[in-house]
Amino acid sequence: MSNDSDASSGHPASPLSKYGRRLLQGLYKAATLSAIALTVATTYTLIDRIPAPAINPLSPVWILTGALLSMPYVALGVLDRLRRGRDRRRLDAAADEPGKRLNDRIRAVSDAFTEAATLMNELQRDLKAQQAARETLLTEAQRQQKLLEVDKEQAEKIREILIGETKATIRAERRQQLLFFALGLVASVPIGVLVNWIS
Structure with a gap:
């Protein structure tokens, strides 16, 4: 120039x-x-x-x-x-020299692309890590959901068992009370006759 x-x-x-x-x-x-x-x-x-x-x-x-x-x-x-x-x-x-200035500009652009590629690789690694964490969380959530479903089924069975046992216990108590009433009734007649006979 x-x-x-x-x-x-x-x-x-x-x-x-x-x-x-x-x-x-x-x-x-x-x-x-x-x-x-x-x-x-x-x-x-x-x-x-x-x-x-x-x-x-x-x-x-x-x-x-x-x-x-x-x-x-x-x-x-x-x-x-x-x-x-x-x-x-x-x-x-x-x-x-224009060639030197051009080389400097090319080097600057190349450095910028290298830095951009490095940043892209880091972003991809971060994205993969986030996706892996997301998949892990989804798997854990599905497992927890299955456990909840199993727990619901087991809770329902336990409730049915408890209700059945409670009904059976109530029936047994009623039978026992009726038995005691019948025994009391049966025993009171001879005792009443005996008391009347003694008096």
Whole structure:
């Protein structure tokens, strides 16, 4: 790629933008030189109006004035240095081989697919584990249901047995009570006759 390409899009820069940049750089340099000339002229005019014995270049006023006048140039120099560094980084990025950038992108896509495949395998293992747990729970639920059915049958049989035993017990008690009543009746007649005979 040439140095006149736009690093962000990878397309060659148009001639207008190339000439536009050169024009802006020229205007920037002209403005800087004009500001320096103006500062020198202003300083010379101020110095020319002050009487000779009052001029002391080491006085705080002159040092402060010099510092204030030089601050914009220092700021412009720093901004220019930052802009040039940014432009250099763009040019270096644009100068990289397209094959290297393509290989980097292919490697990134391949890494993403590898990670996706790993995640898919983990998800499949989790899904199989959940399905196995589900099958185990279903089997256990079916076994419990069968036990409940067996228990219901056994409970019904036990209830029938208990009801049958209860009915049999009630019948036996009734028979026993009738037997005692009959024995009492049979025994009371001879005892009554005996009591009447004795009295």
